[in-house]
Amino acid sequence: MRSRSWLWALLGGALTWGAGCGEKDPQPPPEAPLQRAGPAFLVKDAAGGTPSLFGFEPYNGTSMAIDVAGTLYFQRAPVAFPNNQLWRSDGTQEGTRLVKGPWWNQPSMAPERLTSLNGHLLYAARVSAEDGAPYRLWRHDPATETAEDLTPYQDLPKGAQGDAAVELVEAQGRAFFGVQEGDEGALWVTDGTRNGTRRLRSGLGMEPPLPLASLGARVFFSVRDAETHRALWVSDGTTDGTVKVSDLVPPGGSVGVIRSGAVVGNQWLFWMTAHPEASSELQLWRSDGTPKGTVRVGTDAFFNTAYTSNQTGVVLGDSLVFPRFRYPEQVWELWKSDGWTVELAASLGALEQGPIGLTVLNDHVLFWSAKSRPEYTLWRTDGTQAGTQPLLTTRMVDQSPLLPLPPLVLSRPGGPILFSAWDAEAGLELWRTDGTVQSTVRYADIEPGPESSSPGWMVVSGGHVFFTARTQATGRELWALPIP
Numbered sequence: 001m002r003s004r005s006w007l008w009a010l011l012g013g014a015l016t017w018g019a020g021c022g023e024k025d026p027q028p029p030p031e032a033p034l035q036r037a038g039p040a041f042l043v044k045d046a047a048g049g050t051p052s053l054f055g056f057e058p059y060n061g062t063s064m065a066i067d068v069a070g071t072l073y074f075q076r077a078p079v080a081f082p083n084n085q086l087w088r089s090d091g092t093q094e095g096t097r098l099v100k101g102p103w104w105n106q107p108s109m110a111p112e113r114l115t116s117l118n119g120h121l122l123y124a125a126r127v128s129a130e131d132g133a134p135y136r137l138w139r140h141d142p143a144t145e146t147a148e149d150l151t152p153y154q155d156l157p158k159g160a161q162g163d164a165a166v167e168l169v170e171a172q173g174r175a176f177f178g179v180q181e182g183d184e185g186a187l188w189v190t191d192g193t194r195n196g197t198r199r200l201r202s203g204l205g206m207e208p209p210l211p212l213a214s215l216g217a218r219v220f221f222s223v224r225d226a227e228t229h230r231a232l233w234v235s236d237g238t239t240d241g242t243v244k245v246s247d248l249v250p251p252g253g254s255v256g257v258i259r260s261g262a263v264v265g266n267q268w269l270f271w272m273t274a275h276p277e278a279s280s281e282l283q284l285w286r287s288d289g290t291p292k293g294t295v296r297v298g299t300d301a302f303f304n305t306a307y308t309s310n311q312t313g314v315v316l317g318d319s320l321v322f323p324r325f326r327y328p329e330q331v332w333e334l335w336k337s338d339g340w341t342v343e344l345a346a347s348l349g350a351l352e353q354g355p356i357g358l359t360v361l362n363d364h365v366l367f368w369s370a371k372s373r374p375e376y377t378l379w380r381t382d383g384t385q386a387g388t389q390p391l392l393t394t395r396m397v398d399q400s401p402l403l404p405l406p407p408l409v410l411s412r413p414g415g416p417i418l419f420s421a422w423d424a425e426a427g428l429e430l431w432r433t434d435g436t437v438q439s440t441v442r443y444a445d446i447e448p449g450p451e452s453s454s455p456g457w458m459v460v461s462g463g464h465v466f467f468t469a470r471t472q473a474t475g476r477e478l479w480a481l482p483i484p
Contacts (some may be wrong), residue, residue, distance in 0.1 A: 038481070043479060044478060053431060054076060054478075055454070059219060067209070071089070085107070086101065091466075091480050101140065106129040108126060110125065118173055118191065120192045121142065122139055136155065158178075171215075172276075185209045187233075187242060198236070205225050217236055225352040248294075255273070267287060270280065270284075270286075272285050300342055309374035321381070321383060332355060357405055364382050366417060366433070367382050373392060377393070390431075396428070411432075416484055418443065423442065429452065447472070452470075454469070466478060
C-alpha cells in the first residue's frame with residue numbers, strides 16, 4: 001500500500017484532519033465478481049485468503065455498520081490486528097477499503113458511535129493516542145475524506161470501560177446528545193457543522209442527559225435530578241423549547257429508568273422501570289410532549305424478561321406490538337397497545353426462547369421463537385390469534401448457542417425480508433421471505449453443499465444488502481447482493 005502524507009491543522013483550538021489534501025475516489029471500472037453464489041457475490045477478499053477480514057463466527061466483527069449517503073461504513077478489527085478499523089464499501093472491489101483518517105496509524109483513535117447525519121458520518125473519537133485522552137464529536141466528509149472536530153472545547157462522556165458513552169438521536173437533520181459539564185449535565189445539538197454544534201441547556205441533573213427518541217422535530221430525553229429520581233424532558237432544538245415534561249415515579253418508588261419505545265401516531269410510547277432492571281416490572285407510558293399528555297397506559301404489569309430479550313416492541317399499523325412473559329403460568333404472549341388501551345394479541349404457549357427479532361413486513365410482524373433449542377420457528381402475526389402462524393422451522397446447528405439469532409432484515413419497503421436459516425441440504429445459508437410459507441425459501445448457497453457459510457450481520461446500503469459469510473477458500477469476508 002503506497003504511503004500518504006497527512007496534514008494536521010490546529011484551528012482555534014480545534015482539530016481538522018486532511019484539510020486541503022482530500023481526494024475523491026476514482027470511479028471503478030466494471031469488474032467481475034471474485035466469487036458468486038446465485039444473486040450474492042463476494043465483494044472483496046480483503047485479506048487475500050486467510051486470515052479473513054472478519055472472525056469465524058457470524059456475528060463477530062462489527063461494533064457498528066451504517067449507510068451514509070449510499071455507502072456502507074463499518075468498524076472491524078481483523079483477526080490479525082488488535083484494534084478497530086473503519087472500512088467503507090460501495091459494493092465494488094475498488095470501493096471497499098480502509099477509510100483514511102486521523103486514526104490511520106493510531107488505532108486508539110478509532111471511530112466509535114457511528115451516526116449518519118445530512119450525508120456525513122458523525123462519530124466519537126479520542127483527540128490523541130495518549131492514554132486517557134478525551135473523546136470529541138467528529139464529522140467525516142465522505143466526498144473529501146476530511147475529519148473535523150465539532151466539539152473542540154467540550155469532551156464527550158465515557159463509559160465504565162473508558163469508551164465513548166455518548167448517545168445521538170436524530171430529528172429532522174439535527175442530532176441531540178448529552179455531555180457532562182463539571183458536576184452537571186447539559187444537552188447539545190448539532191447539524192453536522194462546527195457552527196451548528198452548540199449547547200442547548202445546561203444544569204440538567206447530575207449526569208449527562210440521555211436522548212431517547214424523536215417525535216417530529218422534537219427529542220425526548222431523560223434527566224437524573226437526584227440519586228432516586230429521573231425526569232422526562234423534551235427539546236425542539238431551541239433553548240426555550242427545552243423543557244421538563246414530567247417527573248416519573250418508577251414501580252416501587254425506587255431509582256427510575258426510562259427506556260425508549262416507539263412513536264405511534266403523534267405520541268411516544270415508552271417503558272418505565274426501576275433499578276435493578278432485571279427483577280422489576282415494566283410500565284407502559286405515553287407522551288405527546290406535554291405534562292397533561294404524559295400518562296401511564298393501562299394497569300397491567302409486564303416483566304423485564306420480555307424487555308431485555310426483545311427490545312421494546314415494533315409499530316404495526318396504529319399499535320405497538322410487544323412480547324410478554326406471564327407469571328405464574330409460564331407462557332409467552334404477544335400484546336398490543338394504541339397508547340390508550342393494552343390488549344392481548346396472541347398466546348404462544350410455553351417457549352424456551354420467547355419472541356425475538358420482531359420485524360414489520362407490510363401488515364404483519366415476523367419474529368423468531370423456540371420451543372426447544374436449537375430448533376427455532378419463524379412466525380408471522382397480524383396482531384390476532386388466528387393471524388399468528390408459523391412460516392419455517394429451522395435448526396441453528398452450525399452456530400454457537402451463545403450467539404444471537406440471525407437478524408430479520410427488511411431489504412426495502414414492502415420486502416422481502418432476508419435472514420439466515422439451516423436445512424440438511426445446504427447448511428446455514430441465506431434465505432428470504434415475503435411473509436408467506438410459499439415465499440420462504442433459500443436464496444443463496446454461498447458454501448455449496450451441506451457446509452455452512454453462516455451469513456452474519458446484514459445492512460442495507462445503496463443498492464445492496466451487505467453481509468458477512470464464510471467459505472473455506474476465503475474465510476469470513478464481506479458479501480453483498482443487489483436489493484431484491
